[in-house]
Amino acid sequence: MNLPSGQPVEPDGLSATTVSAELLDALNAYIGPARPGHFDELRTHKGELRGPWKTFFASIGLSGFESLPECAQTIDRVIRLNGVTYNVYAESQDYARPWSLNPLPMLIDPGEWREISTGLAQRARLLNLILNDVYTSRSLLKASYLPSALVLGNPGYLHALQGVTPVSGTFLHVVAFDLARGPDGRWWVVGQRTQAPSGLGYALENRLIVSRLFTQAYRDMKIQHIGASYRRLLDALEAQTTSIANGQAPKFALLSSGSYSETYFEHAYLARYLGIPLVEGADLTVRNSQVYLRTIHGLERIHGLLRRLDDDFCDPLELRADSALGVPGLLQAVRAGQVVVANALGTGFLESPSIQGFLPSISEHLLGEPLKIPSLHTWWCGEGAAWEDVSPHLGTQVIKPTFSTRQSTNFEPVIASLLNQEQLSTWRARIEQQPAIYTTQTYLPFSQVPTWRSNSIEPRTAMLRFYAVVGPDGSWQVMPGGMTRVAAVDPHVVSMRSGGSTLDTWIMTDEEVDTYSMLPTSGGLPKRYNEHELVSSRSAENLFWLGRYTERAETMLRCARESLVLLSINQRDSHPPLHDAMSELAVQQGLINSDTPGIQTDPAAFGRNLMQRLWQPGVGGLYDTVDTLERIMRSVRDRLPPEHVEIPGRIKALLKSAQNETSASSQRHSQYLIDAIEQLDLVEVPLAALVGFQLDRMTRDLGWRLLTAGRLIERLIHLSKVVDAFFRHAAVYSPRGFDSLLVLFDSTITFRSRYQRQQDILALLDLIAMDPTNPRSIVSVISDLRTQLQVLPDRDAIMTQLPDLQWQDDAITSLIAQICGAGQTGYAISDEIGKRLFAHVSDQHFAS
Known part of the structure; x- marks a missing residue:
């Protein structure tokens, strides 16, 4: 029952590094001791810095040590900007907690790493052999190396796949091992993740952030890069799927459980880094035992799935019938050998801690050698x-x-x-x-690593996660880096769910540093332009509606502000036709209830209802529109810039704040309206940034084309309604109505620069309807929409409905009718796009 004794050996040369006396004094003043009974990763039992930490602190120097508070703030800012989250739905129905990363890395010296990597590669090979045996000959069960009840009675063992060997015989592609160091300095394997190991995306994000904080130390210490391991995973998938691709380039996808997964951020992040589409079960279908992705071009064959979905949910036909996350028929495709699933289905039983007790004898039996790293x-x-x-x-x-x-x-x-x-x-x-x-x-009392907390370095209990990755030849390598998780407060519990944090794990090398990276370089990697890129129908639909709801939020904001301006002016100067037109538009935009009195009838009631639907959730107003925006972005965050995704949350926070600000002044009607207008001005800034990101920060691929088409269709529909309301109610013929129409078209400055203070209806119509240089004009919107639609599949059928405005002999009535018809065409084109390109695999609750 006693743990073996022993002390790790520090590599030669590391202990010779010197740290200035001034820095040592600072360290001693800020570093607390490790708890008794725990191995101290930072200092020896004599109180001296261990070799790797001497090198680290000598490299960053006193100035680097003193900048640790700023480093922590930088990390928080980058994580917030990048939208790095860990969703904890056990705590709340919808609680996305910012990812926690400490500025100090965990350091592993070359000698220790050789032992760790060799031992974990051996274990990964052993686990793959166990899976092959258990699902074929079952010799380990027959010879009692593994109890049959433990394996066959485990829910993670899939009886439906008995006798099925995956393509190329590889069950495991990535195995995550949780390691901890005991009080005696030895490493122990605490657990293993074989089903859908998490953390690869977070480990990459940690590395990109922390390595840029200590660039000099990162180079001086020869920290091994991790990019090649991700490339290795793709190469292995490609090698294993070549035989089923029939001479074509194999296509892969990352299968996610969706935006409500606790690790959804890394699903999207990893898919983007690997350059493969992020899909959900509803995006896939099985035909003739082959897996296909529903795309806007039709069905596209998928040869390999990197899954982040647990076994139970993968196929509702043969596993959990109540699962809405899986792919019906996926097991049949696996049995037919027509798809490679990484990791293979049915590998989850190896995660049981009980398996650890039988591995030593199995290693001797199958490998003819003992385990190089012991299990607990x-x-x-x-x-x-x-x-x-x-x-x-x-x-x-x-x-x-x-x-x-x-x-x-x-x-x-x-x-x-x-x-x-x-x-x-x-x-x-x-x-x-x-x-x-x-x-x-x-x-096992886990070792304690140094972490930066407030203004001191505190030892915290740690467990390290490393990843073994199979290669194209079937050999195993361990990624030279990983994720170190540290306890929040309780030294016995290392868990992200319990508020734990992470450290980047630096592996020092005495060999050449592999600088390969899958990130774009300044040298300019050749770009691939593929008009048949894999855009799932679900992603395409979400992007299309992202465009529509972005434009809808803008138009609601503009219409609300103009309504508030009309409410704030002296009612003796009111113009009933204008009030009627704006009241009608407010109803159409969802800014007031349909049974609410208009501005002319009861301005106070109109204002109260308008305010309620601006700020409050659950009433179908501006807040709910932005909330829908946020939900859509969460579903397609793998296709959006990180800064893009966080903006709806900022807007919602501003809207909640605006509700409080305006409530404080509600006793004074005029001040109440002025405050509300000022709050809308604040909301407009991030909303404008959102539009800017869509225009300038997204690749002009088919997804972006659909997003832009959605925005233009929404604009066409809204602007046609504005024209119809203002001319039908004759609101445009008053000076105030004339100005309001220009405001709603966002064309006031352009008109005044050309015509000064003239109130010329023909000039107005020319600008808002027929001017191709005005991006808000009807003809400009139609032209831009035609440009986006002509690159889509089935474009001929979709584009036949686009009108060409004709304005002859200054016939105002005819032009207004054409504009109204163009708005109705917008609805028809939207329906046609949905019918031809989108799967409608689930109820998205979008509103036309």
Whole structure:
């Protein structure tokens, strides 16, 4: 029951690095000691800095140490701007917590890394062999190297795939290993993730942020880069799918559980970095045992799926029938050998902690060698002898669920040494009632790493996650870096769900640094322009409606502000036709209820209802429009710049603040209106930034074309309604109405620069309807829309409905009729695009 002893060996040369006395004094003043019984990653038992940390602090110097507070602030700012989140839905129905990253890295020296990487590569190879055996010959079960009840009774074992070998025989493509260092300095494997390992995207983001904070140290210490491991994963997928691609270039996708996944940020981030589409189950369909992606060009064959979706949810036909996340028929495609799924379905049973107890003997049997890195001593209580052996020592154990994927048998691990005698007896009784669902592991006090907290360096309990990646030849390599997770407060619990943080993990090398990166370089990588790029129908639909709702938010804001301006002026100077036109537009825009009195009838009631629908959620007004924007962006964040995604949240915060500001002045009607107008001016700034990002920060691919088409269609519909209302109510023939129409077309400056203060209806119509240089004119909108539509599939059928405005002999009535008809055409084109290009695989609740 005792852990082996031993001390890690520091590599030669690292301890020779000197740190200035001034910096040492500063470090000693700011560094707290590790807890007794925990290995101190920063200092030796003599209180001296360990070799890697000497090198790090000598490289950053006193000035770098003193800048750590600024580094922490920089990280927070970058994470906020990039929208890096970890969604914790256990705490709230919809709570996206900013990702937590500490500025100090975790350092591993070359000698230790050789031992770690060799040991983990061995384990990954062993796990793949176990899977191959269990799903084919079952010799390990027959020879009792693995208990049949433990494997066949595990929900993670898929009986439907018994006898099925994946393409090329590779079950695992990426394996995540959780390592911890014990008090004696030895590394131990605490757990392994084989189903859909998470963290690769977060590890990459951590590296990009922290390496730029300490660029000199990053170079001086020869920190190995991690980009080649991501390329290796793609190369392996390509090699394994070549045989089923029939001479074509294999196509891949990243299968996500959707925007409500706790790690959805990294799904989108990883898909973008790997250059493959991010898809959900509803985007895929199985035809003739082959997997296809629903795209705007029709069905496109997918040969490889990098999945971030647990087994149970992958196929509602054969697994969980209530799953709306999976792909019906996916198991049949796997059985037919027509798709490579990474990792293979049915690998989840290896994540059970009980498996760890059987790996040493299996390694000797299958590999002919012992495990290079030991697992924690493990007892599966379902074996009578094992439970009899460990029961007297239960107080030294951690009690874990054997089958954590089964909700009825899952629970949070329990550290028995923290229990009193009564609690310990209760747990012993539970185990004796159902021993098979419990596993115990010897408690290991994890090592503590230095973390920057406020104005000091505090040791925190840490667990490291490394990733073994298979190559095209089937060999395994461990990514030279990873993610170190640190405890929040409780030294016994290392969990992101419990408020933990992360460190970038730096691997020092005494060999050549591999500088390969999949990021664009300043040298200018050749760009690929592919008119048949894989844009899923769901992504295309969301982008189209993103354009429409962005424009809708702009027009609602402009219409609301003009309505407030009309309410704020002296009602003795009112113009009933203008009030009627603006009231009608407010109803059409969802700014007031249809049964609310108009401005002319009851301006106070109109204003109250307008305010309510501007600020409050759940009433279908401006706040809800922005909320829909945010939901759409969350679904397609892999296609959007990071800064783009955070803007709706900022707008919603401003709208909530505006509600409070205007409520404070509600007793004074005139001030109330002025405050509301000023608040709308504040909201307009981020909304304008959102439009700017769409115009200037997105690649001009088919997704962007659909987004732009959606915005132009919404603009065409709205502007035609404005023209119709102002001319039908004769509002445009008054000076105030004339100015209001220019405001709603955002063309006031252009008109005044040309015609000064003239009130010429023909000049007005020429500018807002027929001027091709005015981006808000009807003909300009139609022209721009035609440009975007002509690159879409089925463009001929879609574009036949686009009108060409004809204005002859200054016939105002005819032109107004054509403009109204163009607005109706906007609805028809929108419907035609939806019918021809979008899958309508789920109810999106978009409103035309």
